[in-house]
Amino acid sequence: MIKGLYEAHLPVKNLDKSIAFYEKLGLKMAWRDEDTAFFWLEEGKSWLGLWEGNEYQTPYHPSLRHIAFRVSYEDLKESLKWLDSIGVEGVPFGGRESIEPFVRPHQGNASVYFNDPDGNSLELMCYVEVPDKLKHIKEKLSFEDWEKLVGIEV
CATH class of the missing domain: 3.10.180.10 (2,3-Dihydroxybiphenyl 1,2-Dioxygenase, domain 1)
Incomplete structure (x- = not known):
């Protein structure tokens, strides 16, 4: 991964x-x-x-x-399953309540967060190709919302 x-x-x-x-x-x-x-x-x-x-x-x-x-985009989509399989829990980022991976269109990347045994913040992260017309979006989007927005078959 x-x-x-x-x-x-x-x-x-x-x-x-x-x-x-x-x-x-x-x-x-x-x-x-x-x-x-x-x-x-x-x-x-x-x-x-x-x-x-x-x-x-x-x-x-x-x-x-x-x-x-x-990580790759496809691996990030499966990251919570992978973390669960090795006994690691995802954690919310910032003010989010969800642990689900999310996309930051304005930065062109996507992430999921978790902690190591000492509480250090770790992240699995990938690049996403963002069409120019969507680069202004500052909100964090779920993979489902992102894929609908850019027309990726889910």
Whole structure:
């Protein structure tokens, strides 16, 4: 199921300063928002997420205890069955109540979350091809809703 690393994260104090540093290293920016920036490690395969903020302000900073593994779209669709078969429970992400995999059209990826025995956040993640007309969608979509939207036979 796991094909490689999708993303790793680091906390940073000053996002602009860190962006300049990683650009000097030759990394290409994938995307940025207000307090995060993602650089390609292997374009189209894996990236490094930089998260601005004081990691000591909260007991959990997402950049300190989270990695994502790259999987295929088809494997992600079956991920909860696979996790269940090895005795691992999926967990909701953010404010979601569902543990079901979901698609982020504006980022072009899809995910499902679970924890390791120490409570570290782990994620199975894949890329999704997003038609230009759907790249504005910021909400997280179920696979069923996503596939209806893009016309994939379910």
